[in-house]
Amino acid sequence: MLRLFTRKPEVQERRNITLTLDDGATLDVLMQRHARARRIKLSVDERGARLTLPSRASERAALDFLQAHTDWLQAQWRALHVDAAQPLRVGITSALPLRGENHSIEWRPARLTRLLVTDEGVRFEVRGLEGLSGQPATPAVHRALRDFYEAQARGDIAHWLPKYAAGLPSPVSRINIKRMSSQWGSLSSSRVMALDLALILARPSAFEYVLVHELCHLIHHDHSRAFWREVEHRFPDWRDERDYFHVQGRQLKATMRMLCG
Structure with missing residues (x-):
């Protein structure tokens, strides 16, 4: 008799925990159970923060671990974003990074949305610029x-x-x-x-x-x-x-x- 075996998913459960930082800002921490995890682990990168725990670890233990390492998490998160660009805002963002340097942006209305390199920097041509100015990209x-x-x-x-x-x-x-x-x-x-x-x-x-x-x-x-x-x-x-x-x-x-x- 032929039996079909399905591989047990490595990530078994996940949910977001909203953490309030010292300055009042909030940070979503993705808590996930992982079949291959051997210990509770907290990590942070450009995608966000993750709290990983083994399949049999208690959620209370994971939350206690997060609470004990909150200061470290805040320091890592701020260090990661202190020099990062702000979200792009149409007509407002004044410079774009390119090849290790910041290049000034000139915003212009146009029939097509595109970017061009000019002698002065970068020209961002945007269709419907007038109605989008000041808004998120x-x-x-x-x-x-x-x-x-x-x-x-x-x-x-x-x-x-x-x-x-x-x-x-x-x-x-x-x-x-x-x-x-x-x-x-x-x-x-x-x-x-x-x-x-x-x-x-x-x-x-x-x-x-x-x-x-x-x-x-x-x-x-x-x-x-x-x-x-x-x-x-x-x-x-x-x-x-x-x-x-x-x-x-x-x-x-x-x-x-x-x-x-």
């Missing part, structure tokens, strides 16, 4: 901003890629640019490269390093010494860029999330 505005950032990122990649193509056993089959929760890049077994959209907010040398890092995985599919020797050969200053991401990485991801919704 609409889905069309968010989409235009994401398209703009992706186009800028692809332009940088096209500029750098020929420099590093020599010596690769095969070319990348496709490059996808998307928002990634924790990684900055990846390379699949079918040679599809994924790069985080937030890289376009970083200084160009850091973005270039991530591209080189993933290209080197075409030669070595792990992080062996041979892999790092290949990275060193192609990008000698890679350690500086890795340190840059350790310091600035969470802010970059938080800023992209804040701007693009």
Whole structure:
């Protein structure tokens, strides 16, 4: 007799807990039971705060753990957002981050919603600007901003890629640019490269390093010494860029999330 077994879901239960911070602001903490969790764990990143507990842990113990670590959580959350951009407001936001710098925005009404790079900064053309001025960004505005950032990122990649193509056993089959929760890049077994959209907010040398890092995985599919020797050969200053991401990485991801919704 053939029996079908269904895999037990790893995340078994989840709900939000609203935490009131010292300044009166509120923060939603996602509490979830996880089948693979061995202890209660509190974490925070650009997506929010999460309280993870094992399947058999009591909810009271998890809430006590959260209460005991509230000061730490507040400090981490504020440090993550202190330098992050504010949510995009039509006609109000005065600058956009791009390639490690802030560029002034000129808002203009237009038939199409799009962004253009000008000598003075960035021009944000918005359909129906008069009626939207001062309001939070609409889905069309968010989409235009994401398209703009992706186009800028692809332009940088096209500029750098020929420099590093020599010596690769095969070319990348496709490059996808998307928002990634924790990684900055990846390379699949079918040679599809994924790069985080937030890289376009970083200084160009850091973005270039991530591209080189993933290209080197075409030669070595792990992080062996041979892999790092290949990275060193192609990008000698890679350690500086890795340190840059350790310091600035969470802010970059938080800023992209804040701007693009």
